[in-house]
Amino acid sequence: TAGSTNMEVKAVSQEMAMLSNILAAYTFIADQPERTALVFLGGVCVGLLVTLCAIVFQIHCRADCHYAAGTGRAGDSETEDYDPADLSARRRRHFERALLHATMFTSAEELDRTQRLEERERILQEIWMNRQSDISTITQSLNRYY
Incomplete structure (x- = not known):
């Protein structure tokens, strides 16, 4: 016990x-509410910065992995000839490809929704253009009377 x-x-x-x-x-x-608020906001900012760095790192790594998987050639003559300008251009192309892959549609619903929005914008633009032509004919006819 x-x-x-x-x-x-x-x-x-x-x-x-x-x-x-x-x-x-x-x-x-x-x-000390001011100090507490400052520490809290500092923590939030650091968290957002870390998240941003993680996203950039993920996009960069995804582009490098995609490039390495796409070539399938390890140790070819292009990688042996080291050219810094070519390397930076290649990295820029990889980053652009990664952004393209990140912005591609992930489902048929998104593609359908986007097509409907584009069609709606086109119809609204046609209506706007027709309205502009109607306004110009009205002002022309008013000019005749004055």
Whole structure:
């Protein structure tokens, strides 16, 4: 029974320590709201920056992997002749391909929705053009009377 009471005392002391830490954190936040808000916004900004870096890294790696899988040739004469300008141009092309693949339609629904939106825009443009021609004929006919 002495072991069980010792465990209970440890559990209660851990709960009290946690409660004490929670109260200390609340007191700190209540006493310094500006500093707390600054730390929170700093954390959000760092998180967004890390996310942006991860996305850029993923696009870059996807382009490199796609290029390596597409060529299927390891150690050919092009890679042995090191040309920095050619390498940067190749990396730019890989990045553009990765962006193209990222923006391609992933489903038939998206393709259908996009086609309907383009058709709607075309119809609205035709209506606008017809309206412009109607307005010009009205102003021409009004000019005759004045």
